[in-house]
Amino acid sequence: MIYKKQKLFIAAVAFGLFMPFISQAQLKTLRQPLKASQARSVSTQNLPLDPAVRTGKLPNGFTYYIRHNTEPKNRVVMYLANKVGSILETDEQQGLAHFMEHMSFNGTKHFPKSELVSYLQKSGVRFGADLNAYTSFDETVYQLPLPTDNPEILKNGIQIMRDWAQEATLETEEINKERGVIMEEKRLGKGASERMQRQTFPLLLNHSRYASRVPIGTEQVLLNFKPETIKAYYKDWYRPNLQALIVVGDINVAEMEKTIKAKFSDLKNPVKEKPRTKYTVPLTGKNQFLAVTDKEMPSTVMQVLIKHKAQDLKTAEDYRTSLIKGLFNQILNERYTELSRQAxxxxxxxxxxxxxLLGGLDMYAASVVAKPGELEKGFKAVWRESRRAQLFGFTQTELDRAKQNYLSSMEAAVKEKDKTQSESYVKEYLQYFLNQNAAPGITKENELVTRFVPGISLQEVNAVSKEYIKDINRDIIIMAPEKDKASLPDETKALSWIESVNEEKLEAFKDNVSTLPLLAGIPSGGKIVKEDKDATLGLTTLTLSNGVKVLLKKTDFKN
Structure with missing residues (x-):
């Protein structure tokens, strides 16, 4: 339930899936400011929160975000976000952030034992598919989608959130029952990915606290901790000044705000608060190498990971900077896609x-999944394109296409803004609360994009590779089947592969852009010879003079 989100990251590390692509979700993170010569004209103040969301903070520090949205109609999505995760566990609590999340479904003040799940399932909320939660290193988040056309269900939904915030019962009998559930989840998570992660994480995360606080925890703790230990964790960290409720859906915002104030104002912070330390992964200035094998690893993966301090995403200037990096990723990805489409x-x-990455870092990741026996060839091909970009940069035509793709995506997003799903807004406000990532709303984003994208220069985008592809804070990680252990390169050999590519006389990338029109000549037109209408289905069938039939149906699903 919780651990699934974390496993996605672990699997990516273990199997070399740091393959960049530009998706709609990624485009939302490509928020940006101006080039260096223009930066002084960009505000360094934090971008304001989307004016369509009502937000506030209660005297006890509890934060709320409320927005009316009718996609889907008669539904609401509620998230309870806690700025607490496995990173805050003591040695004796390893795994208890995740365990605590499970226990929130096993009895609260108003919903004893399994009554909560039972009640929600009777109300049409599916456990796992709708009702869910996750625990990561730095946060624990509970999610609950509900119908809003039944006032009783909505009222109880708020009560559930209130119970999760501070009123889990944590009965000893239920704790002991859940040990087996957690251990089964841990067992299901085992495999090549988990075993390799245990070896690679300490190096990748520079032996920071993150490396020893994977959310699933340790078997020793999970099987033997005393109930008082998890109760102490709950008391210390589930507190209003580390919590937020996000509510987006087909609701009355003013009424919801009154309800939240009435329900959550009496939450108490501990008399003696433990400081909520913000942990980071330090940059050591060292280069590291690690080769690991596993009998269940299906293929050989080699990664070069160059770590950097991640930039904030708070101001208009931050927004533009991240857009430059997004354009860089998009163009580079197109080159690798072209390479992969060779015969x-x-x-x-x-x-x-x-x-x-984690802990305040990002990284330049070059990764290859090699053909059997062809690790050197595959890796050099990947590194060669990184080196080519570093030496020669990109072409103006590549940048123009990437800009147009981004502008087109933003234009579509603006046209569809009234069709945005409530879940999308919730996740955006979640990142605003947890990480202070800017969430100015689509109108402001479109204003920034329209202002900044045309002015981003090729020189700025080309400078990204020089900034990120360096020979410091670099990890080389190889993961391979155990049967190939003897043939894997050592650090000296791996470095020689990089050096040999760096010494090659590479040529600049040629962007073979065609200036020919899509059609050499406009075809002669035909005509519609028949038109049939089906009022019941809302279909119009056109028969053309060449025999082709065209079916038309108007919908309002998309604008």
Whole structure:
């Protein structure tokens, strides 16, 4: 339930899936400011929160965000966000942040034992598919979608959130029952990915606290901790000044605000608060190498991970800077895609780009999944394109296409703004609360994009590779099947592969852009010879003079 989100990151590390692509979700994170010569004209103040959301903070520090939205109609999505996760556990509590999340479903003040799940399922809320939660290193988040056309269910939904915030019962009998559930989840998570993660995380995370606080915890703690230990964790960290309720859906905002104030104002912070330390992964200035094998690893993966301090995403200037990096990723990804579409590509999968990491870091990740026996060939092909970008940069035509793609995506998003799903807004406000990432709303974003994208220069985008592809704070990680252990390169050999590519006389990338029109000549037109209408289905069938039939149906699903 909780651990699934974390496992996505672990799997990406273990199997070399740091392959950048530009998705709609990613485009939302490409918020940006101006080029260096223009930066002084960009405000360094934090971007204001989306004016469509009502927000406030109660005297006890509890924060709320409320927004009316009718996609889907008669539904609401509620998230209870806690700025607490496995990173805050003591040695004796490893795994208890995740365990606590489970226990929130096993009895609260108003819903004893399994009554909560039972009640919600009777109300049409599916456990796992709708009702869910997750625990990560730095946060624990509970999510609850509900119908809003039944006032009783909505009222009880708020009560559930209130119970989760501070009124889990944590009965000893229920704790002991849940040990087996957690251990089964831990068992299901085992495999090549988990075993390799245990070896790679300490190096990747520079032996920071993150490396020893994977949310699933340790078997020793999970099987033997005393109930008082998890109760202490709950008392210390589930407190209003570390919590927020996010409510988006087909609701009356003013009424919801009154309800939240009435329900959550009496939450108490501990008399002696433990400081909520913000942990980071330090940059050591060292280069590291690690090769690991596992009998269940299906293929050989090699990664070069160059770590950097991540930039904030708070101001208009931050917004523009991240857009430059997003354009860089998009263009570079297109080059790797072109390489992979060759008749005989040099690898099974390969790519590079800027990725998020943990603990305040991001990184340039170049990764290859090699064909059997062709690790050197595959890796050099991946590194060669990174080196080419570093030496020669990109072309103006590549940048123009990337800009147009981004502008088109933003234009579509603006047109569809009244069709945005409530879940999308919730996740945006969640990142605003947890990480202070800007969430100015689509209108402001469109204003920034329209202002900044045309002015981003090729020089700025090309400068990203010089900033990110360095020979410091670099990890080389190889993961392979155990049977190939003897043939894997050592650190000296791996470095020689990088050096040999760096010494090659590479040529600049040629962007073979065609100036020919899509059609050499306009075809002669036909005509519609028949038109049939089906009022019941709302269909119009056109028969053309060449025999082709065209079915038309108007909908309002998209604008």
């Amino acid at each position: 005989d590509p040099p690898f099974l999968q390969g790519g590079a780009g800027i990725q998020d």
